Amino acid sequence: MCIAMDERDMILDAMSEDRDAHIPNLAKTIIENGGAQIIGPAGTGKTTFLDEVRAKIQIGRAHV
Numbered sequence: 001m002c003i004a005m006d007e008r009d010m011i012l013d014a015m016s017e018d019r020d021a022h023i024p025n026l027a028k029t030i031i032e033n034g035g036a037q038i039i040g041p042a043g044t045g046k047t048t049f050l051d052e053v054r055a056k057i058q059i060g061r062a063h064v
Contacts, residue, residue: 020045020048024056026049027056031060
């Protein structure tokens with residue numbers, strides 16, 4: 001993920017109000033790459049992030 005984020009000049013600021021603004025772009029990257037392993041401690045937003053990935057997949061299927 002870090003490599004993909006670096007390639008897209010996505011710099012996170014944990015204290016920023018828009019700290020989650022990168023999630024849609026990162027979800028798109030995962031879909032384009034055919035998947036990713038999402039790991040992390042509890043409470044870091046994995047479920048929220050996966051919801052975004054699932055939503056983008058569903059939207060993509062609706063346009064096919």
